[in-house]
Amino acid sequence: MAGRGKLIAVMGDEDTVTGFLLGGIGELDKHRRPNFLVVEKETSLAEIEETFRLFRGIRGSKGSRGAGPTSLGRPWWALCAPLTLPFLPVPRGFLAREDVGMILISQALAEQIRPAVAAHARALPAVLEIPSKDHPYDPARDSVLRRARGLFAPDELR
Numbered sequence: 331m332a333g334r335g336k337l338i339a340v341m342g343d344e345d346t347v348t349g350f351l352l353g354g355i356g357e358l359d360k361h362r363r364p365n366f367l368v369v370e371k372e373t374s375l376a377e378i379e380e381t382f383r384l385f386r387g388i389r390g391s392k393g394s395r396g397a398g399p400t401s402l403g404r405p406w407w408a409l410c411a412p413l414t415l416p417f418l419p420v421p422r423g424f425l426a427r428e429d430v431g432m433i434l435i436s437q438a439l440a441e442q443i444r445p446a447v448a449a450h451a452r453a454l455p456a457v458l459e460i461p462s463k464d465h466p467y468d469p470a471r472d473s474v475l476r477r478a479r480g481l482f483a484p485d486e487l488r
Contacts (some may be wrong), residue, residue, distance in 0.1 A: 336431025339365040339424040339455070341381065345463045346436055359429055369439055379443045382435070383423040383450070430455045436462040437471060448473050 337357050340350045347368045350356075357365045366372075367381045419479035426428050437459040440447045450457055458474060469475055 334429075337427075337429050338432045338434060339427075340434045341367045341378070341424075341432045341439055341462070342369060342460070343392075343435070343439075343462050344368050344370065346460070352433065358370065359427070363427075365424070365430060369436075375442060378444050380482045381423060382433070382443055383425040383446050410481070425450060425455060427455075429458065432456045432458065434458050434460050436460055437467055438462055440464040440473070441471060444473070467483035 338348050338355045340355060347366050351366065356364065358390075359365070367378070369378060424433050431454055433455050434459060435447070439462075440457075444487045447459075448456060459467075459472050
C-alpha cells in the first residue's frame with residue numbers, strides 16, 4: 331500500500347493564494363493548521379517568518395482573512411484548535427511539518443525573509459519562488475536557481 335502523499339504549501343498575496351486554493355491545494359492537518367498563508371499589508375514580518383520555519387503555540391493569525399479577533403483577542407478557530415499533550419506547542423512552520431513536501435512562496439515575500447529561505451538546505455520540503463500579481467519573476471533573485479547554477483556548468487543550463 332502506498333503511503334500518504336505530501337502537501338504543497340503556499341505563501342503569498344491574496345490573489346496568488348486564492349488561485350492555488352481554487353486549484354485544490356487547500357488542506358488542514360490533524361491540528362487544524364492550514365497549508366497556506368495569505369499575506370496582507372498588516373501581516374507582520376515575524377508572522378511570515380514563523381509560518382515559514384519556526385515552532386509556534388496555538389495563537390491567532392492577525393494577517394489572515396476570515397480570522398478576525400474574538401473578544402479574547404484571538405481568531406475563533408484558535409479557540410477550537412486541539413491541544414497537544416502535555417500542552418506543548420504545535421509546530422506551525424511549513425519547514426517543521428512532516429506533511430509538507432513543497433513550499434511555493436511569492437518571490438517578493440521570499441525577499442522579505444531571504445535569510446530564512448537561504449538557510450533552508452534540506453531537499454524536502456522543496457522551496458520554489460513564484461511570481462505574484464504585482465511582482466514579476468526575476469531569475470537573478472531566485473536563490474534556488476542560483477544554487478542550481480553552482481552545481482552545473484554554464485553550458486548545461488542553456
